[in-house]
Amino acid sequence: MMKKIDLDKLDLLTLSILVSLYENKSATHVSRILDVPASKISRCLHSARLLFGDELFIRRKYGLVPNDYAGRIYPIAKEIVDCAKNFNRMNSAELSHSRYFELVMPGMIAHAYPRALMNAIKEQNKDIHINVNNWDKHALEGVSNDPNNIVVCGCKSPEEIHCFDQKLQVEVLAKMGPQYLLCCKNHPLLKQEITLESIAEYPYINTLMGAQAPIINPFQEYCQIKNLPLETEMTITNVSSLFDYLSDCQSLALTPYKAVYDMIDEESGLHACQLSEFEVNRLFDVVEPLKLVLVTHPNAVNEDATWLKQQIRELTSELI
Numbered sequence: 022m023m024k025k026i027d028l029d030k031l032d033l034l035t036l037s038i039l040v041s042l043y044e045n046k047s048a049t050h051v052s053r054i055l056d057v058p059a060s061k062i063s064r065c066l067h068s069a070r071l072l073f074g075d076e077l078f079i080r081r082k083y084g085l086v087p088n089d090y091a092g093r094i095y096p097i098a099k100e101i102v103d104c105a106k107n108f109n110r111m112n113s114a115e116l117s118h119s120r121y122f123e124l125v126m127p128g129m130i131a132h133a134y135p136r137a138l139m140n141a142i143k144e145q146n147k148d149i150h151i152n153v154n155n156w157d158k159h160a161l162e163g164v165s166n167d168p169n170n171i172v173v174c175g176c177k178s179p180e181e182i183h184c185f186d187q188k189l190q191v192e193v194l195a196k197m198g199p200q201y202l203l204c205c206k207n208h209p210l211l212k213q214e215i216t217l218e219s220i221a222e223y224p225y226i227n228t229l230m231g232a233q234a235p236i237i238n239p240f241q242e243y244c245q246i247k248n249l250p251l252e253t254e255m256t257i258t259n260v261s262s263l264f265d266y267l268s269d270c271q272s273l274a275l276t277p278y279k280a281v282y283d284m285i286d287e288e289s290g291l292h293a294c295q296l297s298e299f300e301v302n303r304l305f306d307v308v309e310p311l312k313l314v315l316v317t318h319p320n321a322v323n324e325d326a327t328w329l330k331q332q333i334r335e336l337t338s339e340l341i
Contacts, residue, residue, distance in 0.1 A: 030072055033105055035065040036098045039077070042066070043095045044155050045128070046084040050261035053132075084262040099159070106152065120325045121150045123163065124333075125172045127313075128155035128258040129228055130340050133280045134333075141332050149325050155259065156230055161185045161316065168318040168326070173333065175229055175236070175311045182316055192315040194334060195341040197277035198305065200240075200296040203263070203285070204273035211292060217243060217300055224254040226274040228263060228281075229311065240275050242308045260284065267291055277311070280340040313341060 034057070041051040048066075052059045070077055073094065078085040087095070106123070126134055135153045142149050154160075156174055164170040165186045176182060179191040202220065204210060213219045221244050229238045237245070244251040254272050257263045260281055263274060268290040275296070276282070285293035296304075315333060317326070 026072060030068070033102070035069050035072075037102050038062055038065045039069055039091070040095065040098050040102050042078060042085055043087045043091060043098075044157060045259045045262065046086060046257075047259060047261040047265065048085060050259060084259075084265055099157075103159075103163075120148070120323070121169060122152070122326070122329060123167070123170045124151055124153045125156055125160040125163065125170070125174070126153060127173065127175060127230065127278075129260050129263070129276060130278050130280045131155045132260060133340055134336060137336050138329075138332055145328075147325065147328065149329065151329070161189070164316055164318055165189060168320040170318065171321070171326070171329065171333070172316040173313060173337065174316065175313055177236075177309060177311060179312075179314060182314065188319050190317045190319055190321070192317075194313045194315050194337045197311045197313055197341060198301065199279065199341075200275050200277055200301055200304070201279070201282040201293055202273060202275055202296055203267055203281070203291060203293050205267055205270065206290055206292040208271065208273060208292065210273060215294070215296070215300070217303060218249065220273065220275070221249045221251045224252045224270075224272040226263065226267070226272050227253055227256040228258055228274050228276050230256070230258050236311075238275075239304060239308045239310060243304050246307055264289060264291060278340055313337065 037055060038051060038057070041054055042048065045051055045054065048059060048062050051057070052062055066078070073090070075090040076088060077091040077094070078087055124134065131153055135151070138151055138153075141147075142151070156172075160172045160174065161182065164172045165188075173194065175197065179193065182189055182191045202215065208223075210219060210223060217240070220240070225240070227238055227241065229236060241251060241253060243249070257266060257274075264284075266272070267274065282293045282295065285291050315330060317330065
């Protein structure tokens, strides 16, 4: 039986933190996204645990993992937080007649967009407000209902998007061809020849979410077709959580995002390298590379939306 909740003690910041923790599984990353001190996040999480009478999140070496109760709370909290954002939209429109855009990007590269886009807005004196969120299963529903929502996501083909809503505008930004290997800097694979077969010998972390949530990525599909045993340990789509997890384990990951590869430095405890052209060709001789697509509402034809989409195109070309 669920504990009766004292709604007077439930505030919007706490709900926002719970939603972001559920999506990102890293208090450090949530602190950066929400611009809230880590100490404040800890206090809000403590208050939420008392309020709901449940632990909500379990601490693991790679971050905070939501339990089943948190999974039941999440969609309700997400809806409340999203509705609250409409006040900001209304306020922006009333006060300055500026446009407010909600952007949804794959979690692995969402961190790379806000600063670059804000700099471009400032440099060109655009009267635009943006909010960048990590991809989730509600993203396509959002862009279907709102011309000021813009989504970037991975899929096998634009038809996947049109199966959800045939009216949506879908533009292929890039084929995700190059592949980058991520692992602990002391990983035993680094003493071997790095091939598709040797990668498959170790626990694998999937980092990709498709248009309709979890998808089989090209490497997983290759292993299935070639009857290569592959242990897919879990899916982690947040870059901070992925780095935390890989820094001290035997698991490894492949990502098509150069922006993630560029984040690895000597202090990270991780090793990153680009898979050889020979191995990438072997992979894509058997399976199709995923595509990164730009999804917009059919009525997103105003000058600001056109300008913003062009900025996203140019920035995405640097990240893939």
